[in-house]
Amino acid sequence: VGGGVAQRLTSHPGMESRAAIAPDGASVAFTASYEGPAEAYVMPLAGGLPRRLTWDGDQALVVGWTPDGKVLVATDALATLPDDQLVTIDPADGARTRIPLAQAADGAYDDAGTLFFTRLRSQGSHTKYYKGGTAQNLWKLPKGAAEATPLTADFAGTSRSPMPWRGRVYF
Secondary structure, eight states: OOOOOOOOOOOOSSOEEEEEEOTTSSEEEEEEOSSSSBEEEEEETTOOOOEEOOOOSSBOEEEEEOTTSOEEEEESTTOSSSSOEEEEEOTTTOOEEEOSOSOOOEEEEOTTSOEEEESSOOOSOOOTTOOSTTOOOEEEEOTTOSSOEESSTTOOSOOOOOEEETTEEEO
16 A cells, blocks of 8 residues: 555566465465465565465465465365365464354454455356355354354345455355
């Protein structure tokens, strides 16, 4: 916002997407296809070499960060069904922790630690009022809660990409 010189961070010919800046502003996590399938990587925001965080072999998509500085990734590597699950990965040591949800594909944490998420992976189209079987709905899982609750169950269309900010959730 204050200006400055834009700086290229990566130079690999592979596809890079889904960049998310760490809460402390020191690192950026992203999804890249450097060695075949899409995997999660992290690197210093000031520049440097990307470090691979996942070896899932299919599609590990960076979703964002947790308030305590872990990378939030959607992957189907741990699922028993063909659905995504959210995991956190500590960029310091690579420790992986599964979020206790059977299905979760997209999500974001608020400052209090509540996770807002969708159960299904994006169905791919950007149809404004898509109402098919893969329509996404928003859910919330407060920190320490045993069960998630739906937020947009009364809306027949798609609700996705939650963004908590100042006590509200935008999507």
